[in-house]
Amino acid sequence: MKVSRRPMTTRPLKAFRDRAASSLARGLRELGTREVGPALEALSLAPEGRGDFAFPCYALARELRKAPAAIAADLVQYTGLPGPFDRVEAAGAYVNFHLRPEALAHSVLSAVLEEKALYGTEPDNGRRVIVEHTSANPNGPFHVGRARNPIIGDAVARLLRSAGFDVETQYYVNDMGKQVAILVWALGRFRPEELPAVEREKPDHDYVRYYQKASPLIETDEGVNEEVQAMLSAYEGGDDTVGERFRRASQHVLDGMEQSLARLNVTVDHFVWESQFVEDGSARAVVDGLKRADCVGEEEGAHFLDLRDRGIHGRDARFFFTRHDGTTLYTTRDIAYHLYKLSHCDLAINVLGEDHKLESRQLAVALELLGSLRLPEVLFYSFVGLPEGKMSTRRNRVVYLDDLIDEAVERAYEEVRKRRSDLDEARMRRIAELVGVGALRYNVIRVQPEKQIVFRWEEALNFEGNSAPFIQYSHARCCSILGKSEGYDRWDAEVLVAPEEAGLARALARYPETVVEAASQRRPHLVAAYAHECAAVLNQFYKSCPVLKAETDALRAARLALVDSSRWVLRNALTVLGIDAPEEM
RNA sequence: GGGCGCGUGGCUUAGUCAGGAUAUAGCACCGGCCUCCUAAGCCGGUGGUCGGGGGUUCGAAUCCCCCCGCGCCCGCCA
Numbered sequence: 075m076k077v078s079r080r081p082m083t084t085r086p087l088k089a090f091r092d093r094a095a096s097s098l099a100r101g102l103r104e105l106g107t108r109e110v111g112p113a114l115e116a117l118s119l120a121p122e123g124r125g126d127f128a129f130p131c132y133a134l135a136r137e138l139r140k141a142p143a144a145i146a147a148d149l150v151q152y153t154g155l156p157g158p159f160d161r162v163e164a165a166g167a168y169v170n171f172h173l174r175p176e177a178l179a180h181s182v183l184s185a186v187l188e189e190k191a192l193y194g195t196e197p198d199n200g201r202r203v204i205v206e207h208t209s210a211n212p213n214g215p216f217h218v219g220r221a222r223n224p225i226i227g228d229a230v231a232r233l234l235r236s237a238g239f240d241v242e243t244q245y246y247v248n249d250m251g252k253q254v255a256i257l258v259w260a261l262g263r264f265r266p267e268e269l270p271a272v273e274r275e276k277p278d279h280d281y282v283r284y285y286q287k288a289s290p291l292i293e294t295d296e297g298v299n300e301e302v303q304a305m306l307s308a309y310e311g312g313d314d315t316v317g318e319r320f321r322r323a324s325q326h327v328l329d330g331m332e333q334s335l336a337r338l339n340v341t342v343d344h345f346v347w348e349s350q351f352v353e354d355g356s357a358r359a360v361v362d363g364l365k366r367a368d369c370v371g372e373e374e375g376a377h378f379l380d381l382r383d384r385g386i387h388g389r390d391a392r393f394f395f396t397r398h399d400g401t402t403l404y405t406t407r408d409i410a411y412h413l414y415k416l417s418h419c420d421l422a423i424n425v426l427g428e429d430h431k432l433e434s435r436q437l438a439v440a441l442e443l444l445g446s447l448r449l450p451e452v453l454f455y456s457f458v459g460l461p462e463g464k465m466s467t468r469r470n471r472v473v474y475l476d477d478l479i480d481e482a483v484e485r486a487y488e489e490v491r492k493r494r495s496d497l498d499e500a501r502m503r504r505i506a507e508l509v510g511v512g513a514l515r516y517n518v519i520r521v522q523p524e525k526q527i528v529f530r531w532e533e534a535l536n537f538e539g540n541s542a543p544f545i546q547y548s549h550a551r552c553c554s555i556l557g558k559s560e561g562y563d564r565w566d567a568e569v570l571v572a573p574e575e576a577g578l579a580r581a582l583a584r585y586p587e588t589v590v591e592a593a594s595q596r597r598p599h600l601v602a603a604y605a606h607e608c609a610a611v612l613n614q615f616y617k618s619c620p621v622l623k624a625e626t627d628a629l630r631a632a633r634l635a636l637v638d639s640s641r642w643v644l645r646n647a648l649t650v651l652g653i654d655a656p657e658e659m
Numbered sequence: 660g661g662g663c664g665c666g667u668g669g670c671u672u673a674g675u676c677a678g679g680a681u682a683u684a685g686c687a688c689c690g691g692c693c694u695c696c697u698a699a700g701c702c703g704g705u706g707g708u709c710g711g712g713g714g715u716u717c718g719a720a721u722c723c724c725c726c727c728g729c730g731c732c733c734g735c736c737a
Contacts, residue, residue: 121680130679132718142679142717166680211737251737376735388661388733397735404737428731431663456664456730489699509699520685521672524664526730533671533686537699540672540685547699555696595676603673606684617692617701637696659699 080197080238084185085586087126090178091117093156094127094171101152105138105145119584125161125170126178126580132167142167175576179636180567182583186639194585194646196238196593203239204415205231206450207425208335208342209246211253212327214282215274216334216475218529219458219465225518225652226455227425228340229598232650234423237593242419245342246411249324250309250349251404255302257281258316258323260288274476278330281323310352310401317349334475338511339652351410357402360409360444364395367443374398384439386432393436405433409440412450416441422450423596427457428524453596455523461530473529483510485535486543490659497658505659509543512653516542519651520602540606542653545644548609548616552641553657555621556634565635569628574615578636581611582643589650598651605647612640 095114102110113134120128131145138145146164153169155162161172186193207227210220227243235241248254261284269283291298308316328345335342351357361377364370369380375398382391395406415422426434431454438449459465465472487506494502517534521527537543570579585604592600621637624630645655 115677116679124680128680132679135717168680248737253737373735378735386662386733390733394735399735401735403735408737428664430732430737432732433737435663454664454731459730486699493697493699522665525672526665527671530671536671536686538686539699541699543699544685547697551697551700558696599673603684610684613700614702616696620696622696659697 080192080195082197083189083192083195083586084181086178086181086185086583087119087587089181090158090173091127093158094129097153097156097162098129098149098169100154101149102134104152105134105148107134107137120170124165124168125163125172127171129169129171130167131169175571175579176568178583179570179575179579179632182579183565183567183635183639186582186642187635190642191646191649193642194589195236196590198240199238201239201421202419203231203234203241203421203423204244204419205234205241205423205425206244206246206415207231208340209248210331211248211251212278212324212331213253213257213285214327215276215278216331217465217472218475218478218534219472221338221475221478221514222455222458222518222523223425223427224335224338224340225515226453226523226598228338228652229515229519229601229650230423230425230453230596232652233589233593233596233598233601236589236646236650239421239593242343243341244344244346244415246408247324247328247345247347248404249320249347250306250352250407252302252306253285254320254324255306255309256288256292257285257327258319259298259302259305260284261323262319263288274474276330276333276476278327278334279474279476280330281327307399307401309349312353321347321349334479337479338475338515339654346411346414348407348411351407351414352402356410356414357407360406360413360440361396361402363444364406364440369443375400379436379440379443381436381439386435386439393440395440405437405440408433409437409444412437412441413444413446416446416448416450422448424450424452426452426454428454429457430454451596453523456526459526459528461528478514478534479511481531482514482535483507486510486513486537489537489543494659505656508654508656509537509546509659512542512546512648513537515651515653516545516602519598520606522597522599542648542651543659545605545609545648546653546656546659548612549641549644549648549655550657550659551616552612552637552644555637556641557657559622559634562631562634562638565631566628567632567635569626569632570636572619574611574618575633575636578611578615578640581608582639585643585647601647601650605644605651608640608644608647612644615640 095117099110102113107113117127117129120126131142134145135142143166146167146169149169150162150164153162158173158177159171160174163170205227208224231241231243264284264287269287272280305316309320367379371378371380376394377396378392378394381393395403434452441449483506486509490502490505588604592598621633624633648655
């Protein structure tokens, strides 16, 4: 039995909202509202400059037969002034609740300084999640189009972990596919001296040259195509010499790919090999099961499901799950993998490119036909294109991820060197790595996955404004102040009344709800937006509120506590995004 | 032809599922701020018929219908 290791944590805003809600409930009852509970759900965070919580009265107008603004005015009369608030007022059709800034600050600082790295995490909920991401064919290095997958997948995994899920990440290795077969064929056919010079001393970059040389032959040379098909058949038929060659080639390329992932702060908990499901007979069981479906058909020995009546339309709604020789297809083996996956978790999430939408539908139908009660939840992302069109490894029209990382780190190094000549070389390099990689990750995470993006160097290497370095910089500022401060032991939030202080405290307070919301929607970009907002507010505070030179000792201590809290929250948010928080830069 | 997705200032983008207060930020552009805790920063300004047209509603970027543009897919490939 699993023991909950992560304690309950605080949501500072929740307690205040509850206070506002209960006093508002009194007012609503006075006015004769029938459904007070549901009405209260409209009480939400107020927009900037409108206090802390706002309650719109439009929806009550009909029932109470009164103008919304009049209702708001009445509510203010009956609601009174709950303890932590210093103002409750009607503004048009709204009732706005203004918290005493010191009360909010006290609550937030207490929570953050107590919980530190745990602030904004939820207790373990015991739910097991498998996040499958990346799963790129092991036939060459990642290009930047594919980089969206591991970065989104990793961020989702981190986000769900923060939200209390027990998360495992999996990479499904397509070692039985045609791409790998072409690579294996080429490895047996070409000598290194027949190939262009290797661009980077890394196994994936080495092997991709073989793939690229062989790939065009598949279309032009029927003999080559037949040899490749024969190798696939042999592998599936259990020929272990062939199998060994496939697995070795895949693993070799995968080693290189994993290096790239590691540099991006992406770790994969478990690599699951496609061939496993052929070897253990589960792919065969899928075929047998699907053959019993009432919508099954056969054409020259190849089996398919007719999905016309299951919401799949188009020129051809047939989904083939065996070839004419009885061997399985990619999706057939993927079904076996999903049955395995679903039996090992409570929730399966797949991160897939938009080109997999149809396959995903077919897979879902097949799983249902096989009696699966649960289906994977799929997170699709749109392609990253180049200004000149689609990326293609085959055509060698690509920007490799490794080159992009190098470029980002190099750019970051130049920036560090420009402003931190006091640091030694190793330190500058270390910071540049965190900043460069952070900038890349942030640029992928900050936009909704379904938006298509065109890759432009100047955008990918943005270090200002809405970027990771902006957030990291704010964090480093906090660390710098704390480092020079010689600490603080007692603090009292009563002195934190400046608008910048209140604004910062309010931002910090919003973090736990942000994580919960982002996790439940599987949308890490909400955390990215939050982190940027939080950093921006911190910078405003930094500009107008001196900490080390605060007018009084009490103010200095309180501001140090605020800076310390900000540091934790920024760090926690960056961690969810998989971005390191350097203490200096 | 059909299915799915996207369309918000010059560019990028939040908000759209759960309709409400002057539509969010960033880049670029214009003007200020380093004798002061890191200027990867701060302050101010210009710029938007939320693709177009209907409809529902007291109220629509958000919901419904039609249309337009772009992307992806419709293989016994993966």
